[in-house]
Amino acid sequence: MTSPLLQINHLKVNRQDTIICNVEEFEIQPRERVAVIGPNGSGKTTLLRVIAQLESSYSGDILIDPALSQSIYVHQTPVMFRGTVLFNASYGLICQGVPPQDRETVAMTALETLGIASLAHRSCRQLSGGEKRRVAIARAAIVKPALLLLDEPFADIDQTGSDAICELLFSLTETAIVVASPQPVPHQLDCRKFEI
Amino acid sequence: MQDIWHGLYEAFFLLLQLDSSVVDAALRTAFVSSLAVMIATLVGVPIGLLLGQRNFFGRTFLVLTSRAAMGLPTVLIGLTCYCLLSRKGPLGDLQLLYTEPAIIFGEFFLALPIIVTWTHSAYRSLDPAIVETMISFQASWWRRTLTLLSELRSPLLLAILTAFGRCATELGIAMLVGGNLKSTRTLATSTALETSRGEFSRGIAMGLIMLLLAVIVALAIAFFNREEEHPK
Numbered sequence: 001m002t003s004p005l006l007q008i009n010h011l012k013v014n015r016q017d018t019i020i021c022n023v024e025e026f027e028i029q030p031r032e033r034v035a036v037i038g039p040n041g042s043g044k045t046t047l048l049r050v051i052a053q054l055e056s057s058y059s060g061d062i063l064i065d066p067a068l069s070q071s072i073y074v075h076q077t078p079v080m081f082r083g084t085v086l087f088n089a090s091y092g093l094i095c096q097g098v099p100p101q102d103r104e105t106v107a108m109t110a111l112e113t114l115g116i117a118s119l120a121h122r123s124c125r126q127l128s129g130g131e132k133r134r135v136a137i138a139r140a141a142i143v144k145p146a147l148l149l150l151d152e153p154f155a156d157i158d159q160t161g162s163d164a165i166c167e168l169l170f171s172l173t174e175t176a177i178v179v180a181s182p183q184p185v186p187h188q189l190d191c192r193k194f195e196i
Numbered sequence: 197m198q199d200i201w202h203g204l205y206e207a208f209f210l211l212l213q214l215d216s217s218v219v220d221a222a223l224r225t226a227f228v229s230s231l232a233v234m235i236a237t238l239v240g241v242p243i244g245l246l247l248g249q250r251n252f253f254g255r256t257f258l259v260l261t262s263r264a265a266m267g268l269p270t271v272l273i274g275l276t277c278y279c280l281l282s283r284k285g286p287l288g289d290l291q292l293l294y295t296e297p298a299i300i301f302g303e304f305f306l307a308l309p310i311i312v313t314w315t316h317s318a319y320r321s322l323d324p325a326i327v328e329t330m331i332s333f334q335a336s337w338w339r340r341t342l343t344l345l346s347e348l349r350s351p352l353l354l355a356i357l358t359a360f361g362r363c364a365t366e367l368g369i370a371m372l373v374g375g376n377l378k379s380t381r382t383l384a385t386s387t388a389l390e391t392s393r394g395e396f397s398r399g400i401a402m403g404l405i406m407l408l409l410a411v412i413v414a415l416a417i418a419f420f421n422r423e424e425e426h427p428k
Binding site: 052054070071072073075077079081082083091092094095140143 | 323325326328329331332333334335336339343346347349
């Protein structure tokens, strides 16, 4: 058995004397897909933020495989930078120093998969919530991180969009994916279920 | 009342004629204020971002000082700069007193708190998820700075315009460290001088240009605000 990418034991996150996230044991194997399912307020977002190392005040043990090169967290409310859809989709590749021609090709392919290639040159401020979510997912998926953390990626998304997202995520064969959702995630993703 | 109408009439005539003293003062005002604001922007934006991003001892004190300094009377800044630049002052050897660089030096301190405070406030009101996303993508320091400047573009432009408006119309600094000599006369000091000489029309002409500058700045601020609220 391979060593886990990430292992969490006895995680507790407190905010103003209230425990907002309590996880006894959780681990992610390389290339594994996990769906963190739980009702609103159960601590799904906090768990993902702790894994993404965006939270610093918690108690418990978190062991991260030193080989974990990059983990990307996609917020529940998608974040768009000022600029076009294409710029946003290629942001990760810009950070990696990929030449403009190459990154445009890769970004356009991902946008096509998600059915939003026609929006490539539109300002992100003109997008609907669902379109923004798709751009944010494309931006994260394009860099093929070792660990991809998606916070409610299927909210505001219609069936076609949901299928497109599943197709894009399914193509990430080398990426471990953790999806937080209040409802069961589409079966195409073939996720291990973790209830919180 | 007749004096005022006569003054206004002559002022328009002077403006249409492009009177050399009026044009000189207007160009000098635009030059010194632009340079002072440019230097203040280069210094102030990194300070404002640092105050927004980092928690360190004395940060709150610096933020409060910067906010308070926005309301400093220009005559007090002028007096302080005069003490620094006068022959016996610590910077006296530079022999800058009563020169254009002296006014730029003084107006820099007028513009700096405006730029620092606005940059800090803009950063604090930025969605934290923007910064988290940049961290997530392991953006380099340079890429993060570029992204931040792009995200904060509108408030930064507003800060620059506000600082320019304040510098272009201030009197205290230009009078005290510029000396109101022919070679250092700005619109504000010229207005004061011409009025004290009884040359109301010239004073009004200078005043009208300042008013025009203030209106242009206000319109530019309104335009950027509109762009921000209703992007194309």
